[in-house]
Amino acid sequence: MKIKLLQKILLITSMTLFVGFQIQAQTLKDAIDAYNTGMDLVGSDIEAAIESIERSHEMASNLGTEGEEVREQAEIQLPGLYYDKAMGHYRERNINQAVDGFEEAIEISEKFDDAGTKRRSENVLHQLYAIQGNTEFRENNHEEALRLFDKALEINPQHARSYLGKGLVYRRMEDTENFREAMDKAIETGLATGEEQITQTAESTARDYFVVRAVRAKGEGNFGTTIEMLNASLSYDETFPETHFLLSATYNEQSRYQDAVNSARRAIDLSNGNREETAKMYFELAKAYEGLGDTAQACNAYSLAAFGNYEASAKYQMEHVLKCP
Numbered sequence: 001m002k003i004k005l006l007q008k009i010l011l012i013t014s015m016t017l018f019v020g021f022q023i024q025a026q027t028l029k030d031a032i033d034a035y036n037t038g039m040d041l042v043g044s045d046i047e048a049a050i051e052s053i054e055r056s057h058e059m060a061s062n063l064g065t066e067g068e069e070v071r072e073q074a075e076i077q078l079p080g081l082y083y084d085k086a087m088g089h090y091r092e093r094n095i096n097q098a099v100d101g102f103e104e105a106i107e108i109s110e111k112f113d114d115a116g117t118k119r120r121s122e123n124v125l126h127q128l129y130a131i132q133g134n135t136e137f138r139e140n141n142h143e144e145a146l147r148l149f150d151k152a153l154e155i156n157p158q159h160a161r162s163y164l165g166k167g168l169v170y171r172r173m174e175d176t177e178n179f180r181e182a183m184d185k186a187i188e189t190g191l192a193t194g195e196e197q198i199t200q201t202a203e204s205t206a207r208d209y210f211v212v213r214a215v216r217a218k219g220e221g222n223f224g225t226t227i228e229m230l231n232a233s234l235s236y237d238e239t240f241p242e243t244h245f246l247l248s249a250t251y252n253e254q255s256r257y258q259d260a261v262n263s264a265r266r267a268i269d270l271s272n273g274n275r276e277e278t279a280k281m282y283f284e285l286a287k288a289y290e291g292l293g294d295t296a297q298a299c300n301a302y303s304l305a306a307f308g309n310y311e312a313s314a315k316y317q318m319e320h321v322l323k324c325p
Contacts, residue, residue, distance in 0.1 A: 133147075242267075248284040279311075
C-alpha cells in the first residue's frame with residue numbers, strides 16, 4: 001500500500017510557521033517517497049525494495065509523531081519482505097542463503113511484533129536446518145550435523161526427521177546410548193505426527209543396528225551381550241525372523257536348549273518358507289532337540305535342515321551321530 005503526502009501542511013497561513021513546517025514536510029515527503037519507491041520495487045528487486053523501505057522507516061522514526069504513519073506502514077511491510085527474500089533463495093535451492101534469510105526474517109518479525117511471519121519463517125527454517133544437518137552428515141562432520149539437527153528441534157520439537165538424522169549420526173559414531181534415545185524419539189514423534197515412513201525407517205534402522213552388534217558380540221564369544229543386543233532389536237521389531245534365529249543359535253551355545261527350541265520355532269514361523277532361509281533355522285532347532293535328548297524331534301528337524309549349505313552337516317548328524325531311522 002502506497003502512502004499519500006498529508007495535505008494539512010498547506011493549510012498553515014502563518015509565513016513563519018509555513019517555512020518551519022515546509023522543512024519538516026520535505027523530510028516527511030522523503031520518507032514517503034522512499035516507502036513508495038520500495039513498494040514499486042517489490043516485484044522486481046526485493047533487496048532494493050527492502051533497502052528503500054528501511055530508509056523510509058529510519059527517516060520516519062526520526063520525525064517522531066509526524067512520521068508515525070509512515071513508520072507503522074514500513075514496520076508492517078518489512079517482515080513479509082524479508083520472508084519473501086528468503087523464500088526466493090529457497091526456491092532457487094540456495095539453502096545457506098535461505099537459512100540466513102529466514103533467520104533475518106525471524107529477527108525482523110520479533111522486532112516489529114509480527115508473530116505470523118515469524119511462525120511462517122520458523123516452519124521453513126527448521127526444515128532447512130535438517131537439510132543442512134544431512135549434508136554435514138554425508139560429509140562426516142558429525143558434531144556440526146548434530147548441532148544443526150538440534151537447532152531444528154529447538155524450533156520444532158516434534159520434527160521426527162531431525163531425530164532420525166541424529167540417530168544416523170550416532171549410529172556412525174557407534175554411540176549406542178544416544179543412538180537408541182534418538183531413534184526412540186524419532187519413532188515417538190513419527191507416530192504422533194503421522195509420519196509413517198519416518199517411523200518405519202527408525203524402527204528398521206534400530207532393529208538392524210542391534211542385530212549387527214549382536215553378531216559382533218557372538219563372534220567374540222560374549223553371549224550375554226549378544227542376547228542383550230538381540231532383545232533390544234526385538235523391541236523395535238518382534239517379527240524379524242533373523243533375530244529369533246540368532247537367539248536360538250546363542251541359546252544353543254549356552255546349552256539353554258528349551259529357549260533355543262522356542263526361538264528357532266518362532267524364527268521358522270516368521271520366515272517366508274524359503275528352504276535356503278529355513279534350513280539354518282531347522283538346523284538350530286535340531287541341535288536344541290539333540291541337546292534336550294529328544295532324538296525323534298532332532299532327526300525330524302535335521303531332515304528339514306538338509307538343504308543347501310546345511311545338507312552335509314545335517315546328514316552327518318542323522319547318519320553318524322543320532323543314527324536316525
